[in-house]
Amino acid sequence: MPNSNVNYIVSGLERSGTSVMMQMLNTGGVKVVFDDSRPPDEHNPKGYFELAGGKIINQLMAGTFDFEPHQGKIVKVTAYGLKFLPEGNYRIVYMMRNIDEVLNSMRKMGADIDMEKDRVLFGKLNKFSFELIDKRDDMEYTTINYRDVIDDPGKELQKIGLFLGEPLDIESAVKAVDSKLYRNRATN
Amino acid sequence: MSEQKKTVSIPTNLYDAIQERVEGTEFNSVEEYVTFVLEEVIKDDDEEETAFTAEDEEEVKKRLRALGYLD
Numbered sequence: 459m460p461n462s463n464v465n466y467i468v469s470g471l472e473r474s475g476t477s478v479m480m481q482m483l484n485t486g487g488v489k490v491v492f493d494d495s496r497p498p499d500e501h502n503p504k505g506y507f508e509l510a511g512g513k514i515i516n517q518l519m520a521g522t523f524d525f526e527p528h529q530g531k532i533v534k535v536t537a538y539g540l541k542f543l544p545e546g547n548y549r550i551v552y553m554m555r556n557i558d559e560v561l562n563s564m565r566k567m568g569a570d571i572d573m574e575k576d577r578v579l580f581g582k583l584n585k586f587s588f589e590l591i592d593k594r595d596d597m598e599y600t601t602i603n604y605r606d607v608i609d610d611p612g613k614e615l616q617k618i619g620l621f622l623g624e625p626l627d628i629e630s631a632v633k634a635v636d637s638k639l640y641r642n643r644a645t646n
Numbered sequence: 647m648s649e650q651k652k653t654v655s656i657p658t659n660l661y662d663a664i665q666e667r668v669e670g671t672e673f674n675s676v677e678e679y680v681t682f683v684l685e686e687v688i689k690d691d692d693e694e695e696t697a698f699t700a701e702d703e704e705e706v707k708k709r710l711r712a713l714g715y716l717d
Binding site: 496515567583586 | 708
């Protein structure tokens with residue numbers, strides 16, 4: 459089991475593969491924290507693997523989210539929420555995905571996306587997240603590319619296992635990856 | 647390897663003012679001082695362009711609300 463004094467986080471922009479990562483870790487034998495307040499839908503047929511119906515950021519902003527019961531387990535906190543994490547001891551798996559794929563997926567979910575403007579906007583948010591993590595002494599991170607997960611999940615899972623300090627059940631975790639759900643693949 | 651350079655002309659009175667300012671500082675010449683200042687200006691511009699501003703934050707929040715990640 460990972461270190462119980464550490465808060466493990468899966469992060470990244472919304473629609474960057476955070477749910478897939480949570481699902482892989484869950485099937486790979488890591489303790490992952492989520493509830494069923496947002497049920498699976500056509501955008502995430504296998505579920506969101508998140509807390510508070512995805513609105514954990516609201517609780518973090520209000521300072522009402524209690525990490526204590528979740529120490530040593532993995533919680534999903536998307537990129538914007540990182541700035542509200544209280545002092546702790548965090549290891550963050552940060553998902554990276556082609557920004558056009560992220561935006562296309564957001565658009566399909568109903569967000570009003572201007573590709574040109576939002577490419578810059580969410581690029582800035584990624585940069586802001588990394589700067590924030592670098593500035594904080596209580597955070598370590600590794601980046602995982604969504605496309606690499608789809609192309610060679612076993613390799614990425616090994617990398618994640620080393621980062622988390624726990625070997626994963628890679629054979630099981632790989633089964634969580636369904637390349638058919640990679641529906642917004644950019645051509646480049 | 648020597649760094650390639652280009653010549654830029656500035657008004658004489660500005661040059662004199664810079665020279666006066668450079669005296670007694672760690673800069674060895676007007677050229678060194680001007681290069682330093684311009685590098686800082688360029689760097690600030692780059693940082694401004696990529697900074698995540700309060701306005702950007704509001705835009706991100708709008709998108710997150712639309713996606714159901716924020717109330």
